[in-house]
Amino acid sequence: MAFSDIAYRALQDVLGEENATNDPVVCQAYSRVQWLPPGVLQRERCGLDMRPACVVMPGSTEEVQRIVKIANRYKFPFIPRGSGFTFTAFPTMAGTLVIDPKRMNRIVELNEQDMYAVIEPYVSFVGLQSEAMKVGLTIPTPLAGAHVSCLANYAWHGAYGNSWLTGIGAQNLLGFELVLPTGDIVRSGSMACPEAGDFWNDGPGPDLRGFLRGGLFGHAGGMGVVTKISCKLWQWPGPAVWPTKGNAKMKTSSGFPEDQFRWYMIKFPCKYPEQEEMELKKSAELFYEMGKAEIAAVATHLAKQFLYTYSSQTKQDLFDNMEKDVFPCGFVVVGLQASTSLRQLEYEEKVLKEMVAKVGGIFVKEDEPAYQTWIGRAANEWLRFGNAQRLARPSDNFSIGASNVDSIDMIVYDILEGNKIERELLAGPKHLGKDFVQPLSVHGGWISPQEYGYWCLMTTDVFPEQAPDQAREAIEIIGNIARQQIKNKSSATIVHLLGPAYDTLGPMFGNIHLIMKKFKNEFDPHNLSNPGYATRPDVLSPEELQKMAGGH
Amino acid sequence: MALEKIEYDASHCQRCSTCKWSHIWEIKSHRFSRNCPSIWYGMYDAYAAQGKNDIATGLLKGEIDWNTSREKLLEIIYRCPLCAACDINCKRIMDLDIIGVLDALREEACEKGHGPLPQHKEFIQSITNYDNVWKQPRTRRANWAKKLDIKDLSKKGEKADVLYYVGCTYAYKPGMETVPQGTARIMKKAGVDFGILGAKEVCCGGIADNVGDKKSFDEIAEKNLKMFEEVGAKTIVTNCPGCYMTFSEKYARYLKKDTKDLPYVVKHSTMYIDELIQAGKIKLKKNLNMRVTYHDPCHLGRRGEPYKHWEGKRIQWGLTDPPRELNRGVNGIYEPPRNILKAIPGLKLVEMERIKEYAWCCGSGAGSKSAYPDFALAVAKERIEEAETTGASAIVSACPWCEANLSDGIDACGSKMKVMDILDVIEQSMEG
Numbered sequence: 001m002a003f004s005d006i007a008y009r010a011l012q013d014v015l016g017e018e019n020a021t022n023d024p025v026v027c028q029a030y031s032r033v034q035w036l037p038p039g040v041l042q043r044e045r046c047g048l049d050m051r052p053a054c055v056v057m058p059g060s061t062e063e064v065q066r067i068v069k070i071a072n073r074y075k076f077p078f079i080p081r082g083s084g085f086t087f088t089a090f091p092t093m094a095g096t097l098v099i100d101p102k103r104m105n106r107i108v109e110l111n112e113q114d115m116y117a118v119i120e121p122y123v124s125f126v127g128l129q130s131e132a133m134k135v136g137l138t139i140p141t142p143l144a145g146a147h148v149s150c151l152a153n154y155a156w157h158g159a160y161g162n163s164w165l166t167g168i169g170a171q172n173l174l175g176f177e178l179v180l181p182t183g184d185i186v187r188s189g190s191m192a193c194p195e196a197g198d199f200w201n202d203g204p205g206p207d208l209r210g211f212l213r214g215g216l217f218g219h220a221g222g223m224g225v226v227t228k229i230s231c232k233l234w235q236w237p238g239p240a241v242w243p244t245k246g247n248a249k250m251k252t253s254s255g256f257p258e259d260q261f262r263w264y265m266i267k268f269p270c271k272y273p274e275q276e277e278m279e280l281k282k283s284a285e286l287f288y289e290m291g292k293a294e295i296a297a298v299a300t301h302l303a304k305q306f307l308y309t310y311s312s313q314t315k316q317d318l319f320d321n322m323e324k325d326v327f328p329c330g331f332v333v334v335g336l337q338a339s340t341s342l343r344q345l346e347y348e349e350k351v352l353k354e355m356v357a358k359v360g361g362i363f364v365k366e367d368e369p370a371y372q373t374w375i376g377r378a379a380n381e382w383l384r385f386g387n388a389q390r391l392a393r394p395s396d397n398f399s400i401g402a403s404n405v406d407s408i409d410m411i412v413y414d415i416l417e418g419n420k421i422e423r424e425l426l427a428g429p430k431h432l433g434k435d436f437v438q439p440l441s442v443h444g445g446w447i448s449p450q451e452y453g454y455w456c457l458m459t460t461d462v463f464p465e466q467a468p469d470q471a472r473e474a475i476e477i478i479g480n481i482a483r484q485q486i487k488n489k490s491s492a493t494i495v496h497l498l499g500p501a502y503d504t505l506g507p508m509f510g511n512i513h514l515i516m517k518k519f520k521n522e523f524d525p526h527n528l529s530n531p532g533y534a535t536r537p538d539v540l541s542p543e544e545l546q547k548m549a550g551g552h
Numbered sequence: 553m554a555l556e557k558i559e560y561d562a563s564h565c566q567r568c569s570t571c572k573w574s575h576i577w578e579i580k581s582h583r584f585s586r587n588c589p590s591i592w593y594g595m596y597d598a599y600a601a602q603g604k605n606d607i608a609t610g611l612l613k614g615e616i617d618w619n620t621s622r623e624k625l626l627e628i629i630y631r632c633p634l635c636a637a638c639d640i641n642c643k644r645i646m647d648l649d650i651i652g653v654l655d656a657l658r659e660e661a662c663e664k665g666h667g668p669l670p671q672h673k674e675f676i677q678s679i680t681n682y683d684n685v686w687k688q689p690r691t692r693r694a695n696w697a698k699k700l701d702i703k704d705l706s707k708k709g710e711k712a713d714v715l716y717y718v719g720c721t722y723a724y725k726p727g728m729e730t731v732p733q734g735t736a737r738i739m740k741k742a743g744v745d746f747g748i749l750g751a752k753e754v755c756c757g758g759i760a761d762n763v764g765d766k767k768s769f770d771e772i773a774e775k776n777l778k779m780f781e782e783v784g785a786k787t788i789v790t791n792c793p794g795c796y797m798t799f800s801e802k803y804a805r806y807l808k809k810d811t812k813d814l815p816y817v818v819k820h821s822t823m824y825i826d827e828l829i830q831a832g833k834i835k836l837k838k839n840l841n842m843r844v845t846y847h848d849p850c851h852l853g854r855r856g857e858p859y860k861h862w863e864g865k866r867i868q869w870g871l872t873d874p875p876r877e878l879n880r881g882v883n884g885i886y887e888p889p890r891n892i893l894k895a896i897p898g899l900k901l902v903e904m905e906r907i908k909e910y911a912w913c914c915g916s917g918a919g920s921k922s923a924y925p926d927f928a929l930a931v932a933k934e935r936i937e938e939a940e941t942t943g944a945s946a947i948v949s950a951c952p953w954c955e956a957n958l959s960d961g962i963d964a965c966g967s968k969m970k971v972m973d974i975l976d977v978i979e980q981s982m983e984g
Contacts, residue, residue, distance in 0.1 A: 025621040028610045029603030083569045122826040127582035146576045147569045241580045246908030315647040327830045398563040
């Protein structure tokens with residue numbers, strides 16, 4: 001595979017000179033991803049091969065189609081990307097084309113009546129939400145930050161701050177338009193039926209959303225370029241514009257009317273970390289009770305590491321708060337919203353109070369530092385974004401230590417196991433994680449019940465510095481946790497390894513990796529669509545797998 | 553090597569794109585959700601702070617050099633008004649000195665002999681030759697003050713409580729002299745004991761620092777600081793946000809001091825007049841039936857925050873030793889101009905979507921208008937389109953550079969809006 005001058009000229013002919021560049025300085029700005037250990041190691045491994053040979057900016061689906069056909073003609077790899085937040089959007093080999101979607105930033109349709117929007121790849125969550133709010137609607141609030149591409153996040157199965165109500169990306173994706181790696185166009189859901197409206201995720205033929213998402217955690221641009229999606233919108237009882245007036249003063253949270261939104265922090269008094277198990281199990285019990293009653297818009301359990309990072313105003317502030325033990329343990333955070341009326345909110349509040357009392361929880365008082373720090377600074381942000389960008393604040397880098405989707409009970413079990421392993425590795429002979437931000441890195445546990453607790457998502461995070469040796473240490477920790485998850489027959493998902501993860505974990509999921517490889521071979525016969533991270537077309541041997549996973 | 557100072561900051565960008573947009577809380581619409589003029593216009597990531605971080609890191613690691621694509625590299629570095637919107641937004645997430653990276657790229661360009669750009673050199677040469685950026689004779693610097701009977705503090709024996717520093721643009725630009733004249737009349741009415749430097753006033757030198765020519769800047773700063781000392785300036789008032797920021801932030805940085813420890817206090821005229829209004833020394837009586845919107849100049853707003861000097865190093869986890877308090881834009885001068893406008897009878901102030909530390913830049917700062925006029929004009933047009941959505945008949949500002957560029961934007965848009973300097977608005981309300 002190579003990127004030639006002829007290919008470059010062909011791209012310029014299609015897009016115009018200003019929308020295709022091979023200038024090395026411009027391309028340099030697409031060459032560096034440094035967060036998450038795989039990003040750090042990718043840079044070490046690939047070096048300058050991470051700099052794309054060319055960057056293009058198509059303005060329409062037709063232009064994307066022509067780019068992909070040129071890639072097939074001249075056999076060079078290409079990577080579609082959204083805002084470029086994650087490491088899968090970066091080349092792993094020389095001669096790669098990066099497709100930057102900035103010119104495709106239109107909200108094509110915002111359908112108030114049927115509560116959906118059709119958008120192009122560079123529409124951000126916050127851009128879509130700000131328009132939806134004007135007509136009393138909203139979107140799930142992305143943890144990755146509301147500046148990221150809404151489309152890319154949905155295709156990746158993004159997790160959300162309010163997914164207790166909304167579920168993750170997959171549940172909100174109603175349809176899509178995809179330029180396959182061959183250049184053919186596929187549309188899914190009712191988007192596939194001209195004039196039908198883009199409101200419904202089922203359409204003629206098989207549900208292609210699974211094809212888009214790949215086996216586990218997003219197709220990572222491995223099955224072509226998504227050029228349009230239709231996504232579900234949700235009721236928004238709040239103001240038509242976000243109620244801020246500039247100048248945050250770093251102390252205040254954006255205010256919402258109390259008759260439309262109320263926040264609660266709930267604790268289960270315990271000696272932490274010794275009674276962590278009780279605290280997590282009680283939290284799960286509360287979620288199950290709330291799920292039965294179908295109340296609340298936000299319900300989540302945040303471990304210390306998330307509370308400190310998400311509410312931080314500066315790095316120093318974060319470390320100062322840790323010193324002051326502002327969050328002595330994890331907390332349940334609940335947000336109620338008056339989707340229909342004040343009476344509904346008051347009813348839900350009453351039910352919540354009964355349930356908290358039933359499971360032995362205590363509402364954190366307004367004058368407690370934990371309440372002032374979380375509710376005062378961060379809570380309302382969860383109605384727009386989930387603060388997870390701030391996970392990088394402790395060490396200017398971070399890594400997901402463990403992640404999983406399962407039942408709430410199983411998630412609690414996984415968190416306990418994950419924290420236990422991390423603590424043992426830290427205390428063990430190699431002291432893994434000793435240079436990470438500690439003890440923050442071993443106080444993990446985000447319980448994120450989805451769709452009223454129907455299922456659940458979790459992560460625990462670690463905070464290494466950007467150095468390759470610490471990245472390797474983080475991956476060793478992740479490997480240890482993942483092996484234990486597999487041993488426990490937990491549905492472990494490892495977003496970090498993607499390609500290898502399909503092969504490693506596929507057998508646990510009915511050999512889904514094998515069918516994905518067949519798809520890949522059929523629709524990307526030259527393996528051009530993000531070959532570095534997507535499903536590999538070939539079946540890997542255990543030895544190759546071991547090697548790809550960095551020995552872990 | 554200027555870049556070595558910011559190696560940590562440039563290389564720890566996590567590519568979250570916060571630098572490319574207004575802060576998440578502040579966004580009111582998809583249309584006006586962007587905050588960085590440079591990438592808004594240039595489109596490719598290279599024009600964003602994120603891209604410039606990658607480029608700075610690439611230069612430091614030898615992955616690219618100044619001859620890799622010199623013209624494009626200089627365009628990426630200089631087609632940016634240094635408005636610091638990227639910097640302020642980034643700090644809601646991280647603790648990186650992004651404006652330090654942008655400054656260092658310019659400084660390095662100059663150190664290596666590639667910068668500043670020819671248009672910038674003209675400004676600096678003009679300061680060397682004439683003490684002003686507009687190639688005008690020194691003798692005409694105080695022409696605006698004729699017939700106003702103002703003390704010239706550069707003359708032996710003259711003393712005053714306040715040094716009124718006019719700045720090159722208000723002093724020389726035709727049509728802008730009404731602003732210093734109005735300021736002088738207002739201060740006289742309020743009974744302020746003030747004086748000017750007359751023909752001895754020297755450019756603040758902010759432009760030299762902005763384009764990376766630190767050597768020239770240091771020389772100009774030294775000259776001005778000496779003059780301030782000679783005339784015993786304890787309080788300096790200026791109408792120009794560029795001069796305000798230079799005296800407040802850049803001179804403090806040059807002297808390695810906090811702004812609060814400078815031998816003088818510098819106030820923008822809106823701060824000073826707001827204080828005079830609060831003290832009842834001037835009255836805004838005349839009804840002005842106008843609906844106006846206010847444009848925050850970057851150098852008065854997010855870049856107008858007092859400087860806190862720091863010398864130290866990054867330690868484990870990126871913490872700093874000693875702890876460093878970074879400028880986050882929240883303590884800029886946002887309320888004084890608004891207080892003044894709200895105090896004018898009949899005048900209705902309506903806000904745009906992007907205001908205060910999240911304001912959209914006019915596009916003319918840091919040499920971008922002289923070197924890239926098309927860019928500056930496009931950015932101004934974007935601001936005018938935003939201002940028009942408020943239904944205001946005028947966009948009021950407090951900066952000569954913003955006003956000139958926004959006026960060009962209005963002409964290019966065919967807009968019926970007017971651009972007004974806040975001092976002219978104040979004077980109108982004081983008449984009678």
